[in-house]
Amino acid sequence: RKEVEQDPGPFNVPEGATVAFNCTYSNSASQSFFWYRQDCRKEPKLLMSVYSSGNEDGRFTAQLNRASQYISLLIRDSKLSDSATYLCVVNMYTGGFKTIFGAGTRLFVKA
Amino acid sequence: DAGVIQSPRHEVTEMGQEVTLRCKPISGHDYLFWYRQTMMRGLELLIYFNNNVPIDDSGMPEDRFSAKMPNASFSTLKIQPSEPRDSAVYFCASRTPMGGRGSDTQYFGPGTRLTVL
Numbered sequence: 001r002k003e004v005e006q007d008p009g010p011f012n013v014p015e016g017a018t019v020a021f022n023c024t025y026s027n028s029a030s031q032s033f034f035w036y037r038q039d040c041r042k043e044p045k046l047l048m049s050v051y052s053s054g055n056e057d058g059r060f061t062a063q064l065n066r067a068s069q070y071i072s073l074l075i076r077d078s079k080l081s082d083s084a085t086y087l088c089v090v091n092m093y094t095g096g097f098k099t100i101f102g103a104g105t106r107l108f109v110k111a
Numbered sequence: 112d113a114g115v116i117q118s119p120r121h122e123v124t125e126m127g128q129e130v131t132l133r134c135k136p137i138s139g140h141d142y143l144f145w146y147r148q149t150m151m152r153g154l155e156l157l158i159y160f161n162n163n164v165p166i167d168d169s170g171m172p173e174d175r176f177s178a179k180m181p182n183a184s185f186s187t188l189k190i191q192p193s194e195p196r197d198s199a200v201y202f203c204a205s206r207t208p209m210g211g212r213g214s215d216t217q218y219f220g221p222g223t224r225l226t227v228l
Contacts, residue, residue, distance in 0.1 A: 043222050044202075045219070046216055096167065097166070098167075099144070101156075104154075
């Protein structure tokens, strides 16, 4: 079982739709969580950190469920420019630092 | 404010040649990471440094790969000899120091697209 798992998609949604991605992690020692966005042939860029209390940034909402060991990303009112791959990232501190990226979920927003 | 800088952006070489990739992290960041990304395997962590010291190189595929960080503002990833299966995009990332919100966050360079013929 992979330490960080994401549905690879692709998710094909119309403009204006709401779309949600989930990411599960297996190590309960995981301590910090992030969503990154990667456009085609570009580097991953931080979208948002994920805090236990949940956090929102405009149309984007991230949530963390430690009990079930998953994080989620909700995108409201999807735009064409939201088309990208969304990577889930988990950092752990278990006798040392470890960072694991999920394989990513591809999103296509259509006009 | 400059981000992570990588060079070269593209590299095409022949099998058996030595390849050196370069990275300049963001000033003040105390961690530096080297990743490799392919369609088949996604983003893989190769090695990371903390305060210029290699901490975990368990992701380095084999002895043909080596990385150094002689000072806080420069790191290299070397492949010698290179093979076609090394073709990938190699990213360098640096991380903000721990402490407070916004810490523990990695920032990526634009990557080096390596093609080994």
